[in-house]
Amino acid sequence: MSMLAALIFDCDGVLVDTERDGHRVAFNRAFADQGVAAQWSVERYAELLSVAGGKERMIRHFDETGWPGAAADREALIKALHKRKTDLFMELIEAGSLPLRPGIARLVDEAIAADIRLAVCSTSNERAVTALVKVMLGAERARHIAIFAGDVVAAKKPDPAIYNLAASTLVLDPGRCVVVEDSHIGLTAAKAAGMRCIVTRSAFTAEEDFRLADIVVPDLDVGIGLAQCRALVARSV
Structure with a gap:
């Protein structure tokens, strides 16, 4: 046995x-902080969850809706957004709100x-x-x-x-x-x-x-x- x-x-x-009230909220705050015109609704985030990984979800979203501005260095943009999003998500965790x-x-x-x-x-x-x-x-x-x-x-x-x-x-x-x-x-x-x-x-x-x-x-x-x-x-x- x-x-x-x-x-x-x-x-x-x-x-x-964490997804609805943690990661989604942190992504939206990161977009606002970085001046990116994106706002993920609960419904949109549900669609993006078919892709694993936060960076990968942003890439899919921008591929489907258009990349911000010229977005000459897409890899750098995704990296910066993800770092800021992680910092914001950490604040939510440390506050014990999840x-x-x-x-x-x-x-x-x-x-x-x-x-x-x-x-x-x-x-x-x-x-x-x-x-x-x-x-x-x-x-x-x-x-x-x-x-x-x-x-x-x-x-x-x-x-x-x-x-x-x-x-x-x-x-x-x-x-x-x-x-x-x-x-x-x-x-x-x-x-x-x-x-x-x-x-x-x-x-x-x-x-x-x-x-x-x-x-x-x-x-x-x-x-x-x-x-x-x-x-x-x-x-x-």
Whole structure:
């Protein structure tokens, strides 16, 4: 029988429902600060979430709507916008205005008590992910959590690269890992890496296709604990 080796969490939409009231707000403030005539509505941001990564979302948006001004150096523009956006998002995190989703702290505590490895795998900026983990989960929990984020891999979700990196770095059997995701692209990445996947639907992803998921729930407080995670990896492949 296989034994659970690790719990791996996505960040945005899984640990904290950050997309609508965190990242989107920070992007819009960054656009205003930099004099860029862009304002992402909730509906527009939902469309852009089909692309993983903040820089990639801005590139798609400007490709579709037109680049600001002459935009001679598009790479520099995207870099400057993303840096400012990250600073603004950090302010939101540090203010404690983005609470953890239900069940996250409990499941992390269960894993720590049982000596199960923990990791966060996210396409978001590493600085923001690290700060979110430390501030929202606390320093004591955070020291047990390995973080893989941002541009640490060349290909972002739905490519499995970030999950493959976590497995190789932490010397984990993918079949003994359970991932918690909230999006179709995250689910696709986790399954392509050979891992089990629990989906917690979030505000922007409730209607996505989650047929590949092992379990789909509104949040982790709906009967999801370490026992259920262990049961997933105990199934014969």
